[in-house]
Amino acid sequence: MTNSTLQYALAGDIGGTNIRAALVDSEGRITGRGSVDTLPERGIDDASERLTRLLKAAQATAPDGAEIAGIGVSTAGPIKPATGTYNHPPNLPSWHGKSMKGSLSESMGIPVWVGHDATLAALAETRFGDHVGAENLIYVTISTGVGGGIIANSEMVTGSSGGAGEVGHLAVRTGAYKCNVGCDGCFEGNASGPAIAKIAMERFTGEGPLAELCGGDPSKINSRMVFDAADDGDPVAQGVVDLTIENVSIGLGMLINVFNPEALVIGGGVVQGLQRHWEKLKATTIKKSLPGYGSTTPLTATRLGDDVSLLGAAQLAFRQSRRL
Ligand SMILES: [Zn+2]
Structure with a gap:
């Protein structure tokens, strides 16, 4: 596969302890990794700003002319995927009823999709794990x-x-x-x-x-x-x-x-x-x-290890961008 056929997505991963971000290509290669403490008590807007900085740093590592399909964010939940709105998340107290989807897409200028971490882990397995193409x-x-x-x-x-x-x-x-x-x-x-x-x-x-x-x-x-x-x-x-x-x-x-x-x-x-x-x-x-x-x-x-969330987030972006 030549580079011209590779796709790229930005991936974010929000857990109770760390926020991570990276650039992921359509072959599952991860570059431009960054991580910060989640510090959920500072509120969702503060976390969104720090994730934006990580995503911009990851974006800067993309090859010249690379097109970014979008941003996928994997997060601890519960969360409503369509809006990214949290619903009493036990590990992100004070984030209930809030979403960072709007602020992220505004600051990045790229479409953002949000998903629950375990669901996106399953999605990652169907694309980058041992069961590529699995429908169930x-x-x-x-x-x-x-x-x-x-x-x-x-x-x-x-x-x-x-x-x-x-x-x-x-x-x-x-x-x-x-x-x-x-x-x-x-x-x-x-x-x-x-x-x-x-x-x-x-x-x-x-x-x-x-x-x-x-x-x-x-x-x-x-x-x-x-x-x-x-x-x-x-x-x-x-x-x-x-x-x-x-x-x-x-x-x-x-x-x-x-x-x-x-x-x-x-x-x-x-x-x-x-x-x-x-x-x-x-x-x-x-x-x-x-x-x-x-x-x-x-x-x-x-066998995807800790990368399963980033890979799932990227796959969410690849998938949803094709449906735009
Ligand atoms: Zn129980």
Whole structure:
């Protein structure tokens, strides 16, 4: 491919901690990266100005004559994609009811599209991940929380107010643990990083590899320690890992049954531990899905890493600009 056929988009990524921006080409190459602290308490206008500076710096790295398709912004939500208006975002307090879409497009002079980070992660997988061209794909992120993005019939599933994809609150084990919201036995309450740590703390015996890894203090246990201790033969940790695999599989099985995707991709911090048990996770997910569903749905760990948000934001801009 010659440079003349490459397209470019500017990508922004707004999380609770950092705001990032970069220039992304249609082959998924990322240049001109920049990052600042989000500092949400300073308000959305201040954040919008700082994102504008990052986007302008990224734009300046574009080759001479390059045409920028637009700006895509991936953000923590909930958010209404059409307007970019936040709806009580837990990690961006004081941004409720506000949007930076207008101020960004005014200051940049380029069309801006905004999307929810998990939905755009799913979109990124259909263009730059292991399932290029997939028309039905689910992305599940398992880390501090559990979230999801859904591509169905090649469209992003956003819901009526932008809140679709909250797969973390599917009930996978009623009567077990609740999440912070308080739902009984949900995916997030039973298989997120903090949930894995909490279950291990409750079962802590004070002996073995897990006790060594946390220095004898169960309050220091995190999910990484649980997976590492299980590798070292700790029976309590192995029990928690087995339970986690089963809980994750029940959640994934439900998604496979409802959406019949071409692929299910998992990201987030917990995926590193799960990858060491991938064959078991796949086999259990098949058991927890309807006959013929799980066995035909590839289950993969994302290989896009932290770039998944920027790539998803860029793909949003490429896609929407073609519809103008
Ligand atoms: Zn929940």
